[in-house]
Amino acid sequence: MAKAPVLTPRAVDFPRWYQDLIAKAELADNGPVRGTMVIRPYGYGLWERMQAEMDARIKETGTQNAYFPLLIPQSYLAREADHVEGFAPELAVVTHGGGKELEEPAVVRPTSEMIVNEYFAKWVQSYRDLPLLINQWANVVRWELRPRLFLRTTEFLWQEGHTAHATYEDARDFAARIHRRVYEDFMVNVLAMDVVPGRKTVKERFAGAVNTLTLEGMMGDGKALQMATSHELGQNFAKAFNTSYLSKDGTQELVWQTSWGSTTRMIGALVMMHGDDSGLRVPPRLAQIQAVVLAIKGDEAVLAKVHEVGDRLRAAGIRVHVDDRTDTPFGRRAVDWELKGVPVRVEIGPRDLADGTAMLARRIPGGKEPVALDALAGLLPAILEEDQALLLRQARERRESRTADVSTLGEAVEVATAGGWARIPWADLGPDGENALAEHAATVRCLVAADGSVPEAEDAPGNVAVVARAY
Numbered sequence: 001m002a003k004a005p006v007l008t009p010r011a012v013d014f015p016r017w018y019q020d021l022i023a024k025a026e027l028a029d030n031g032p033v034r035g036t037m038v039i040r041p042y043g044y045g046l047w048e049r050m051q052a053e054m055d056a057r058i059k060e061t062g063t064q065n066a067y068f069p070l071l072i073p074q075s076y077l078a079r080e081a082d083h084v085e086g087f088a089p090e091l092a093v094v095t096h097g098g099g100k101e102l103e104e105p106a107v108v109r110p111t112s113e114m115i116v117n118e119y120f121a122k123w124v125q126s127y128r129d130l131p132l133l134i135n136q137w138a139n140v141v142r143w144e145l146r147p148r149l150f151l152r153t154t155e156f157l158w159q160e161g162h163t164a165h166a167t168y169e170d171a172r173d174f175a176a177r178i179h180r181r182v183y184e185d186f187m188v189n190v191l192a193m194d195v196v197p198g199r200k201t202v203k204e205r206f207a208g209a210v211n212t213l214t215l216e217g218m219m220g221d222g223k224a225l226q227m228a229t230s231h232e233l234g235q236n237f238a239k240a241f242n243t244s245y246l247s248k249d250g251t252q253e254l255v256w257q258t259s260w261g262s263t264t265r266m267i268g269a270l271v272m273m274h275g276d277d278s279g280l281r282v283p284p285r286l287a288q289i290q291a292v293v294l295a296i297k298g299d300e301a302v303l304a305k306v307h308e309v310g311d312r313l314r315a316a317g318i319r320v321h322v323d324d325r326t327d328t329p330f331g332r333r334a335v336d337w338e339l340k341g342v343p344v345r346v347e348i349g350p351r352d353l354a355d356g357t358a359m360l361a362r363r364i365p366g367g368k369e370p371v372a373l374d375a376l377a378g379l380l381p382a383i384l385e386e387d388q389a390l391l392l393r394q395a396r397e398r399r400e401s402r403t404a405d406v407s408t409l410g411e412a413v414e415v416a417t418a419g420g421w422a423r424i425p426w427a428d429l430g431p432d433g434e435n436a437l438a439e440h441a442a443t444v445r446c447l448v449a450a451d452g453s454v455p456e457a458e459d460a461p462g463n464v465a466v467v468a469r470a471y
Contacts, residue, residue: 006335007024007278010220018268025280025340026041026042026043026340027042027043027046028040030149035153036155037149037150037155046267046270047267048288049286050186050190054182055137063161064134066135066136067138068119069109071106072106072115073107076118077091077107079114090142091143093106093107094106109141110141111160113233113259117243121244124245125246126246127246129245131166131170131174132164133174135159136160137158138159139155139158140156142156151268151471158261160259161260161261164255164257165256171232171258172211178260179230182260183227190286191266191269191283192286192388192395193217193227193269193395194273195215195227197214197215198214198446199211199214199448200447206259208233209232209233209259210234211232213229214227214228214446215227216446218421223468224469225265225272226265226470227265232256232258234257235257239254243255274341278338278339279338279339279341281341281343282363284343284387285384287343288319289320290342291344292320292322292323294323295323296348297349302350303326309346309376312377315377341363344363345361345363346359346361346376355370364390402420403421405422405423406424407424409433409437411424413442415467417440417469422466422468423464424465425463426447426464429465437467442469443468445468447463447466448466449464450462
């Protein structure tokens, strides 16, 4: 009788494969309240690595970290009409505290534009206070009707940046800088994710923004996922909170603002873009464990050697875990590490020890080969970089092979329905065509210029709409 697969095959049921992988790779569990999640240590380790990489990039822009309260007076949200309308269906509201009804209900943070502006209005007095560049790492709550672990949960973790500038141009350029130098650089060079940078249409942009820049990724089933966004807020929130400054000319001027964010959704994207039927495949530059050294049997000489090899690889700058749990069958441990997507396994048993070799298993391209123990520390850094590049190349090839240029709404719908992306001139689709896409569960993911760059305006000549079904 054929052995049942560890995971539901992706080709059979992609959503079930995703749920299986999240559970069996020990990334997360469902929380006790519908839509919440418990992030397990291995999953949280991925988030910590993401935090560290992005935090360094954010700080390179001159942005500083701060923290704002989780509870926001409900009246704050009413100050910017588009913003409150956009978030109203997702709000969680606290009406009682300390056994009494609150004088004013408090909203559990869905995003922080409102409370940040309350304090920006206090902190900004003069042009000398600008630009004001703030980021926070926090949790938010948006009541989710159709939850899915990491992709859409009622509570999730994120970073949210908020900035105030003296001029429109400065704010516009800063939003673009975050989009490219923080988010795109991180996703391409660390997550090995092929992403399409673009501009959201008016219909799809952030509530209260005048422009939203996005990064869209194609998942393994051909659907799109919005990875991170950077928003130009114009002066909408500055007007609502009178966030103004005294200019060099002695006049009171409203600030120009941006906000930008990325979330634990990136862990879900990591699973769906790089995972295969054997589990997760973690990009080596991201992996908290780049190489696991496994003892095949509990022989004293083998155990001593796996720890020695582990120390040698650490000294070479590789993030290593030594698995000496020989009371657990080797086959089970090997499958567990494959599920978790650790880039490299170094397997050592008595026979390997006698030969002076280890069995090197590469998770990303697959395959095993014997390697001299003394050569491991010299070989692995280059192997990890090769595998990092391979993941990005595979993701890019998938998107390119499943993207088609079309000229009609019907053709765009046909491509999206079949699990691909369609590129159609925005002048041919337009807002009316965009509205019609909703009948087929498809959306305009972003607008790009003819050369693939981010367009200066929604109606710029030659703009192309990227159409797909999305998570």
